[in-house]
Amino acid sequence: MYRFLRPVFFLFHPEFIHQAIMLMLGALRFVPWGRRVVRKCCTYRAPSLGVSVLGIDFPNPVGLAAGFDKNAQHVNELACLGFGYVEVGSVTPLAQGGNPKPRCFRLPKDRAIINRMGFNNKGVAAVVKNLRRRNPTLVVGANIGKNTLTPNSHAPDDYAACFAALYPHADYFVVNVSCPNVTCLRDLQSREQLTAIVRRLTAFRAGQPQRKPILLKLSPDLTPAQIDDALEVVAREGLDGVVAANTTTRRDGLQTSPASVDHMGAGGLSGAPLTQRALEMVRYISRKTQGKLPIIGVGGIMTPQDALSMLRAGASLVQVYTGFIYQGPKFAKQLCRAIAAS
Template sequence: MYRFFRPLLFRLQPETIHHLIVRLLRLLHYVPGARALLRAIYSYRSPALEREVLGLKFPNPIGLAAGFDKDAEVYDMLGALGFGFVEIGTVTPKGQGGNPKPRCFRLPEDRAIINRMGFNNRGVQHAVRNLRHRRPGLIVGGNIGKNSLTPNEEAPADYLRAFRALYDYVDYFVVNVSCPNVLNLTALQSTDSTVAILEPLKEFRQGQSDYRPILLKISPDLTREQVDRMIEVVETCKIDGIVATNTTTSREGLATDEARVAGIGKGGLSGAPLTVRSREMVRYIREKTGGRLPIIGVGGVMSVEDAEAMLEAGASLVQLYSGFIYEGPGFVKRICKRLASSR
């Protein structure tokens, strides 16, 4: 059914259709029985799908990556679409508009998306208000970043502000230092900068009664040596895991016309062109750490087989975004049914 409507939906600008879907989900939130109906249609539950990762019990290993529900507006309805967990954000201390529009582009020939959104969100306090009355049963992660106008040397304070504000309202955190759409953000992936961000978060966590896992999200554009350094940082700082990977700045091997790609300009590329690279990074991290480190695998999961392969490569959990856009709301259920039948 979705594949019939997709050409019509794709006639609209990506950001336009995104806002329409979010508004529809917000409306359905207030319709009696709508959430239960969505769950009945799109969810698939089985004990074989359950995973205990990061000290949390996930009903299934398939989550929605950060970027869709930036302001924690529709996470509960997204959970009704079958996701085992939903990651909100990226959230920054202050609200910001992000980069100038247009800033999101589909590449249907490559089953890909280029975006340069720039951490557009309404700020951490807005997200907190939306999370304050969470229903039990859905695991929600908080993806945090710095405001675009904050200099890198002051970034640790921004991450700490977002972390403190969200601490009582999410189940785990992802520290985003790898998004290519915020000026100079990826420079924070140096060892010293990353440690300077992570240590204050750990110190704050030590004074809390509840433990919130912290993961570091890394770029697919890192060299092998840079990945090794990020693994060393994670293990030295004793945080809880890695999210691999963010979007890429590479345009290598695209089928889309070069002139069109050049006309789009800068931005992070996601979707099918990232499938192999993300999976390779997950496998490398798994082998390098001997499987000791939980990994959330994300990037280029565009089919049921991609999800299976990501788990086989060593991911503890898998996240979708572009695959959800291209395959529609039934995608999660198809993955879960396959995973349950293969166990």
């Protein structure tokens, strides 16, 4: 079915289609049996798919990556599409509009997307309000960031504010210091700046009755030495895992003409061109940490084989975004079926 719908969807601008899909997901709530029917069509269940990692029981290891449901508007409906968990955000303390449009582009020849959304979201208070409606049996991660206008010197305040507000409402947290679309955000991956942010979060967590996992989301553009630095902070500060990886600013090896790519402009590239890089990064981190650090593998998972490779490289869980756009609503089901059969 999606094979026929996709060419129609792809006639429209990506952000327009995204909004239309979000509206449809919202409408599902009011259709009798709507969610149940979608769940039946799009979910693959098998006891062998269950994973216990980060102290959380996931019904399956396939999650929806951050950026799709930035405001946690449709977590319950997205879970009906077969995802074992949904990561919402990136969330910032205050609402912000993000970068000027157009800011999201498809590269069908490369099965890829370039985006420079720039943390458009409704702010942490709105996200908390939405998460109060979530089905408590679902696993939800919250990906946190800083407002664009907040200087890096005050970034710890922004991360701490989001973390504290969301703490009762999410099962795990991801510190996003790797988005290429917010000026200088990736500088926060340096040892000193990262430590300052993370210490605020762990100090808050120490005072809470329940210890919730904190993960660090890394850029695929880091050098091995920079990855090592980040892993050292993770180990030293008692973080629980990493998400590898975010989008890349690289543009090499694309089939789309250089003129079209130039015309799209700056932004993070995701999808098939990222498959190898994300896989290598997960393999590297897994080896470095002797397979002991939980890793969420994300980046260029476009086929069931890609998901299997990611798990074999050392990821405990996987996430998809661009693959979901290209393969459609049954993508999580396809991945789960392959994982259960492996």
